[in-house]
Amino acid sequence: MTSEQQEVFEPPDEIVDKAWISDWQAAEAAAASDPVSYWAERAGELEWSKPWDKVLDDRKAPFFKWFTGAKTNIVTNAVDRHLKSARRNKLALIWVSEDNSKVRTFSYFSLNREVEQMANILKAMGVEKGDVVTIYLPRIPEIFFAMLACAKIGAIHSVVFAGYSAEALGTRIDDSESKVVITADGSWVNGKVFALKDIVDEAVKFSPTVENVIVVANTGTEVAMDTIRDHWYHELTRLPIAKGHCETVQVDAEDPLFILYTSGSTGKPKAILHTHGGYQVGTYTTLRYSFDIKPEDRWWCTADPGWVTGHSYLVYGPLLNGATVFMAEGSPTYPYPDINWQLIEYYGITGFYTAPTAIRTLMRFGDAWVTKHDLSSLRLLGSVGEPINPEAWRWFHRVVGQGHCPIIDTWWQTETGMFQITTVPAMPQKPGSAGRPVFGQQAAILDEAGNEVPDGTEGFLVLKNPWPAMMRTLFKDPDRYISTYWSKYPGLYLTGDAAKRDADGYIWVIGRTDDVIKVSGHRLGTAEVESALVSHPGVVEAAAIGLPHEIKGNAIHASVILANGQQPSRELEEELRTHVAETLSPIAKPDTFDFPEKLPKTRSGKIMRRVLRARALGQDEGDLSTLESD
Numbered sequence: 063m064t065s066e067q068q069e070v071f072e073p074p075d076e077i078v079d080k081a082w083i084s085d086w087q088a089a090e091a092a093a094a095s096d097p098v099s100y101w102a103e104r105a106g107e108l109e110w111s112k113p114w115d116k117v118l119d120d121r122k123a124p125f126f127k128w129f130t131g132a133k134t135n136i137v138t139n140a141v142d143r144h145l146k147s148a149r150r151n152k153l154a155l156i157w158v159s160e161d162n163s164k165v166r167t168f169s170y171f172s173l174n175r176e177v178e179q180m181a182n183i184l185k186a187m188g189v190e191k192g193d194v195v196t197i198y199l200p201r202i203p204e205i206f207f208a209m210l211a212c213a214k215i216g217a218i219h220s221v222v223f224a225g226y227s228a229e230a231l232g233t234r235i236d237d238s239e240s241k242v243v244i245t246a247d248g249s250w251v252n253g254k255v256f257a258l259k260d261i262v263d264e265a266v267k268f269s270p271t272v273e274n275v276i277v278v279a280n281t282g283t284e285v286a287m288d289t290i291r292d293h294w295y296h297e298l299t300r301l302p303i304a305k306g307h308c309e310t311v312q313v314d315a316e317d318p319l320f321i322l323y324t325s326g327s328t329g330k331p332k333a334i335l336h337t338h339g340g341y342q343v344g345t346y347t348t349l350r351y352s353f354d355i356k357p358e359d360r361w362w363c364t365a366d367p368g369w370v371t372g373h374s375y376l377v378y379g380p381l382l383n384g385a386t387v388f389m390a391e392g393s394p395t396y397p398y399p400d401i402n403w404q405l406i407e408y409y410g411i412t413g414f415y416t417a418p419t420a421i422r423t424l425m426r427f428g429d430a431w432v433t434k435h436d437l438s439s440l441r442l443l444g445s446v447g448e449p450i451n452p453e454a455w456r457w458f459h460r461v462v463g464q465g466h467c468p469i470i471d472t473w474w475q476t477e478t479g480m481f482q483i484t485t486v487p488a489m490p491q492k493p494g495s496a497g498r499p500v501f502g503q504q505a506a507i508l509d510e511a512g513n514e515v516p517d518g519t520e521g522f523l524v525l526k527n528p529w530p531a532m533m534r535t536l537f538k539d540p541d542r543y544i545s546t547y548w549s550k551y552p553g554l555y556l557t558g559d560a561a562k563r564d565a566d567g568y569i570w571v572i573g574r575t576d577d578v579i580k581v582s583g584h585r586l587g588t589a590e591v592e593s594a595l596v597s598h599p600g601v602v603e604a605a606a607i608g609l610p611h612e613i614k615g616n617a618i619h620a621s622v623i624l625a626n627g628q629q630p631s632r633e634l635e636e637e638l639r640t641h642v643a644e645t646l647s648p649i650a651k652p653d654t655f656d657f658p659e660k661l662p663k664t665r666s667g668k669i670m671r672r673v674l675r676a677r678a679l680g681q682d683e684g685d686l687s688t689l690e691s692d
């Protein structure tokens with residue numbers, strides 16, 4: 063074991079004494095002895111209009127079902143139940159614009175009014191239970207209203223990160239057969255307007271299903287409006303159809319709540335499907351225990367609702383716990399490198415949950431930007447999306463957490479819906495290890511043949527137990543659900559990550575084992591990047607790989623075979639970057655390129671990424687015996 067793995071931070075007594083879980087060993091052991099009862103007890107803390115017949119139905123595993131027979135709605139628990147007590151007047155959401163000049167706040171009472179209004183409008187547009195609504199909005203309060211309004215009426219939301227291109231958005235709209243798209247005129251990105259509505263126009267040009275587009279006025283930019291299809295949201299809210307109470311539809315626990323597209327090892331993104339009942343229990347419980355969330359907390363998760371972290375721990379998890387959510391529209395360094403610390407100080411943020419990339423970026427600016435602020439309101443810090451390097455962990459702990467805020471590293475995935483490997487604040491933390499499987503879960507690290515590897519040895523990370531917030535299937539693609547996650551080791555959930563376990567049972571996640579790259583915590587498939595590159599007329603073939611990057615964790619390196627007559631140049635590299643940004647997303651832009659004569663392939667035609675990686679890093683190319691020859 064390395065010295066890093068022996069570095070242990072014990073949580074302060076004042077945190078442990080007040081936490082929901084102080085005796086974590088007892089809680090872990092109790093849940094391990096009977097995970098199904100553990101989850102039934104947690105579910106009992108929420109409201110169900112009809113109780114379940116069965117907690118876990120595994121008859122058709124791996125198509126697991128949870129809380130079958132029960133009726134509920136995540137909005138009943140995230141909003142409605144808070145209206146019955148004094149909590150109705152408590153702040154549910156504080157929002158700050160990118161330049162910190164505008165603030166909007168909503169109590170649970172007024173959040174409900176907003177959600178009812180949006181839900182009434184969707185209903186008037188003919189959206190019914192089971193219909194999919196695509197949401198392509200920036201980090202503004204309307205994204206909360208839109209997601210909750212869909213859930214309230216039993217519609218399925220499909221949030222697409224408002225940084226994806228028209229092509230990527232159009233594919234997701236068509237695949238989900240959305241009738242309605244909710245967007246904004248634009249979003250603010252580092253002081254400039256990103257023209258969202260133009261992208262939507264392009265995306266829905268040939269859509270066979272989209273009947274209505276709702277446009278929120280956010281940037282005040284002039285946009286083209288189709289007189290039949292497009293509607294300003296503020297104009298809709300003035301109509302009689304928007305007014306009045308809207309009942310929260312009681313749905314089956316297993317009815318779909320949302321789909322969320324994520325990258326896999328092929329070019330076609332996967333639509334991960336989550337349901338009302340299990341997802342609410344999973345996100346409610348894990349946020350409560352890992353971040354010790356209480357109604358008096360002011361919780362800031364910096365993720366965008368376009369990703370799963372935003373779904374589970376910006377929107378649903380904190381509202382299910384009756385906390386106050388803080389959301390900022392901007393990036394962590396705009397307009398100043400201390401904007402985050404200024405906001406934490408002013409709003410009295412108690413829990414701050416962000417990504418290693420952001421931590422590394424902010425660390426670069428030096429301690430003084432942080433220490434000039436009074437961050438004494440902070441109780442807990444969190445990290446998500448990629449492994450956090452111990453150096454960034456220690457800086458976050460020492461400078462931002464002033465040496466006394468536990469850092470909760472959380473390993474999970476779009477597919478898992480909720481944390482799977484993490485700590486609760488009372489557990490000792492080890493910088494660089496995400497922690498232990500959540501209560502009720504067990505993980506294993508396997509070799510190729512499916513045997514558990516000894517402690518300290520790298521292997522494939524699998525999860526052994528079903529959990530309530532697990533994806534139920536891939537929307538419209540159940541075969542791919544089985545083949546991707548449940549076939550390598552039947553009965554075990556394949557995460558796609560490599561990891562090691564230490565002698566204390568802590569898990570050290572190393573990274574992906576498949577063709578997925580995490581760039582600044584964003585998940586990208588190599589095939590998506592490659593198909594964006596080859597759609598450029600100057601490119602014949604392309605291979606994308608991830609290379610280690612100090613700030614982003616991984617950066618994309620592209621090996622490109624050029625068409626006849628094309629010459630490698632800096633200008634061409636820039637043109638290819640712009641092309642990828644426009645056809646996929648700016649987050650997918652390759653950092654570096656090389657232009658070989660041909661790509662290394664096996665005799666069966668598979669690109670040997672291992673060889674490309676070695677070449678790009680100037681390392682030994684290893685065994686080339688399977689390389690195809692001329």
Ligand code: PRX
Nearest residue numbers: 446447448449472473474475476496571585
């Ligand atoms: O490789 C793991 C990495 O992110 C992947 C899941 O990506 P996504 O579905 O976009 O969800 C990200 C947010 C939950 C995982 O397979 N990952 C996520 N969190 C961590 C992590 N790797 C190491 N440590 C983490 N805390």
